Amino acid sequence: MRYINYIYKLGVMKYLFTIILFFIGIEATSVDEQSAFQDGEWFKFEMSYSGFLKAGNATMTVKESNLDGKEVYHVVGKGWTTGAIKWFFKVKDRYESYFDKETGVPYKFIRKIDEGGHTKDIEIKFDHKNRKAEVHNKKKKKVTTVATEKDVQDMVSMYYHLRNKIDMASLKKGDEIKTNMFFDEENYGFKLKYLGEETIKTEFGKVKTLKFRPYVMAGRVFKEEESLTLWVSADKNKIPLKIQADLAVGSLRAELVSFKGLKHSFQIEY
DSSP, rough: OOOHHHHHHTTTTHHHHHHHHTTTTTOOOOSHHHHHHTTTTTEEEEETTTTEEEEEEEEEEEEEEEEETTEEEEEEEEEEOOOGGGSSSSSEEEEEEEEEEOOOOOOEEEEEEETEEEEEEEEEEEEEETTTTEEEEEETEEEEEEETTTTTTTTHHHHHHHHHHOTTTOOOTTTEEEEEETTTEEEEEEEEEEEEEEEEEEEEEEEEEEEEEEOOOOSSSSSSTOEEEEEEEESOOOOOEEEEESSSSEEEEEEEEEEEOOOOOOOOOO
């Protein structure tokens, strides 16, 4: 148990929930015409530490909505600890993104979290024409304006954007996909490396997948910058099936256990 206590003291659980929401949405003209997803799509993930200890759950839901007269997709991601773990490290996270149905650009992003008593309540509104983001920190009652990069995405909309962007026909092993992301009050350059195809065992049977390596910052949590591995279905849905994170101590894993509302047929080999 001392190792379990150690990873929670590091606040590692928040990384796993962030990873789930980060990679939930891994070809691009109109989002509505070419989309890998649709209104009503829903995923549920189960998370575990070192392959044996259940750590928590996460869900993602896509709904059509209207924001200030614009037709948007409203995505809600939730993550929470379960079982005995929640009694000594309770997590309850909620992420929301409103992004344009046609272009995929985000208009509003909400991050409301409680991770072992560490709380945040942030709302971001994007002004793409002037490349600015208005960040409202509700906890601190503070509003700031920050310059953003071109074609910026928030941490949820970015992966629905990438999910549409991946062109399996032209994808080659070693290819890198890069994009700009805005998170809290900072701009980030994000990079994803394609590692090739792999058939994996899932809750639903054996599935052919595309394997990716998202780059992270090495340090006290992750062993190295290549500590994350992501598997997404090699079909038109490109849904995340498994995420593995190698940590300084042990590992964290998230696996898709339930879904509904897929836009395309889910391909299971056997």
